[in-house]
Amino acid sequence: MSVDVKQIGERVAKESALLARVRAEIGRVIVGQEALVDRLLLALLCNNHVLIEGVPGLAKTLTVTTLAKCLQATFHRIQFTPDLLPADVVGTMIYNPKTGDFSTKRGPIFANVILADEINRAPAKVQSALLEAMQERQVTVGDSTFKLEDPFLVLATQNPVEQEGTYPLPEAQVDRFMFKLKVVYPQKQDELKILRRMASTAPKLNVENVLNPADVKRLRTLAxxxxxxxxxxxxxxxxxxxxxxxxxxxxxxxxxxxxxxxxxxxxxxxxxxxxxxxxxxxxxxxxxxxxxxxxxxxxxxxxxxxxxxxxxxxxxxxxxxxxxxxxxxx
The missing domain is CATH 1.10.8.80 (Magnesium chelatase subunit I, C-Terminal domain)
Incomplete structure (x- = not known):
C-alpha cells in the first residue's frame, strides 16, 4: 500500500472508536436493528437522505430520534397528513398589522435531523417542497432564501401496507434518497430483549451525546x-x-x-x-x-x-x- 493509504488507515483507526461508541449508545435503546442503524450512520457520513419502509411498530421513529440525541443535533418530527401544506414544512410570511411589515416564520424543516413520518400521506406539493429542500439544501420563504443547517439529514418513513389515503412518491422523487431501507420484524431472541426493555410504563431511553456537527464534518472528509x-x-x-x-x-x-x-x-x-x-x-x-x-x-x-x-x-x-x-x- 502507498504511504497515503497507510495514513488514511491510521486516521480511520482513530475515528472508528467514535463510531463504535455511537453504535453502542444507540444499542442501549434499539434492539435488533443493527442494519438500520448502520445505514443511518452511513447516510450521515455521506451527507444524504434515507427512505425507510416498514410496517408500524418496528422502532423506525425511535431509531431516528435516538440517533438525533446521540448527535447533539436539533431534531424535528413532521407528521405528514393529507391536509398538510408546503408552508407547514418550510415556513411562511406573517403580517404584523402594527408595523405593516411581514416577518418570516421558519418551519420545522430548519433542523439538523428531520423525521418525515409517513411521507406518502401528504400531497405532491408538500412532498416536492421537502424534496427540493433535500436537494438544494435551502428553502425560499417569500422573497428570502435561507440556507439549511449543516448537517442536514432527512429520514422519511412510509407504511407499505395501508395504501388508502396515500400519495405514493414518484420514481423521480424517490431517486433523491440515497438509500431505501426495508425494515423487517426482529428475530425471536431480539424480541424477547425488546419485551424486557420496553414493556414498562417508563422505559429507559436515555443516551449520551457522542457526536457534534464538527465531528460529523471531520468524518465526512475522512470518508x-x-x-x-x-x-x-x-x-x-x-x-x-x-x-x-x-x-x-x-x-x-x-x-x-x-x-x-x-x-x-x-x-x-x-x-x-x-x-x-x-x-x-x-x-x-x-x-x-x-x-x-x-x-x-x-x-x-x-x-x-x-x-x-x-x-x-x-x-x-x-x-x-x-x-x-x-x-x-x-
Missing amino acids: DDIFMDEKIEEYIVNLVDATRNPGDYGLPALAELIRYGGSPRATIFLAMAARGQALLEGRGYVTPQDVKSVAMDVLRHRVIITYEAEAEEKSSEDVVQEILNTVKVP
Whole structure:
C-alpha cells in the first residue's frame, strides 16, 4: 500500500472508536436493528437522505430520534397528513398589522435531523417542497432564501401496507434518497430483549451525546479520502450499467424485466456509500464486499421493473440480486 493509504488507515483507526461508541449508545435503546442503524450512520457520513419502509411498530421513529440525541443535533418530527401544506414544512410570511411589515416564520424543516413520518400521506406539493429542500439544501420563504443547517439529514418513513389515503412518491422523487431501507420484524431472541426493555410504563431511553456537527464534518472528509482502486470504480460502473444493458453481462432474460435502470446518481451514491461502509468497518480502503453490501439499498428503488416482471412475481430486489450474483467481481 502507498504511504497515503497507510495514513488514511491510521486516521480511520482513530475515528472508528467514535463510531463504535455511537453504535453502542444507540444499542442501549434499539434492539435488533443493527442494519438500520448502520445505514443511518452511513447516510450521515455521506451527507444524504434515507427512505425507510416498514410496517408500524418496528422502532423506525425511535431509531431516528435516538440517533438525533446521540448527535447533539436539533431534531424535528413532521407528521405528514393529507391536509398538510408546503408552508407547514418550510415556513411562511406573517403580517404584523402594527408595523405593516411581514416577518418570516421558519418551519420545522430548519433542523439538523428531520423525521418525515409517513411521507406518502401528504400531497405532491408538500412532498416536492421537502424534496427540493433535500436537494438544494435551502428553502425560499417569500422573497428570502435561507440556507439549511449543516448537517442536514432527512429520514422519511412510509407504511407499505395501508395504501388508502396515500400519495405514493414518484420514481423521480424517490431517486433523491440515497438509500431505501426495508425494515423487517426482529428475530425471536431480539424480541424477547425488546419485551424486557420496553414493556414498562417508563422505559429507559436515555443516551449520551457522542457526536457534534464538527465531528460529523471531520468524518465526512475522512470518508471522502478513503482509497478506492480503479478496478472497484469499474465494478461500480458495471453494476449500474448492468441495470440498463443486462444483455452485455450475460443476463439477456433481465431485459424484459427492467423498464428503467439506475441513473448516474446510482453510480455516485454507490461509490460514496462504499467508502462510508469501509470507514464503518474501520478500513482505509474499499473492498468489493463494501460495494455489494450497500448495493441493494442503493439500487432497489432505482431499478424500475416492467409489467411482465410483476406478472412473473419478480421484484426489483430479485433483479438487483441476480445482477450482483452475475457481474464479475474484481
